[in-house]
Amino acid sequence: MVDFSNAYTYAVGALLCWGVWGIAAKYSVERLDNMSVLLVTYVVGIGLVLALDPTSPLDVTFDSGLAFSALAGLSMSLGSVMFYRALDLGQLSGVTAIPALYFVVAFVYGVVVLGEPTNPSQIGGIGLACVAVLLLVQ
Incomplete structure (x- = not known):
């Protein structure tokens, strides 16, 4: 039985999801331009987040939590841009x-x-x- 109260269960889930992300991203950048892939990736991601808990209110206050969330989004997005470009230029096995x-x-x-x-x-x-x-x- 899978223990869904354990942090490592979710960490392994993230590992598997990110592994699939790398593979799917490689195929994507071979067929579309990098920015289109990035846009579709984030639109689908936002849709999934909203679908996971559509009744959850957004509890955003203007404090350091918002600033760190914005920094996380900025660094994740810039990292994704660089990741897709690297996949476009290099081999899946090394780049990931x-x-x-x-x-x-x-x-x-x-x-x-x-x-x-x-x-x-x-x-x-x-x-x-x-x-x-x-x-x-x-």
Whole structure:
């Protein structure tokens, strides 16, 4: 039975969805221009978000939560633009591996800025992940 109260269940779900996203995106940029693919991707995404909970009121207040949400949307969108362009120019197997290391940025931020604890196995895992991507893009 799948435990839907566990963060890792959702993390694995995201991994699978993003894997499919990379594959579908590669086929998309081979058939449409990058900006059209991006536009369709976000329109469908917004539609899905609204369909998941159509009765949920938007609770947007003008505070730091809104600013961070806007920053998240900006960085996600710019990252997507760059990702689609990279897919258009490169191979699926190598191009998708590089941005998949985004967790390294979040890990370093968590440790350095937020003061989250770390241990040698986590540091080793980050190093091995980076080595793995370097090997994949060769």
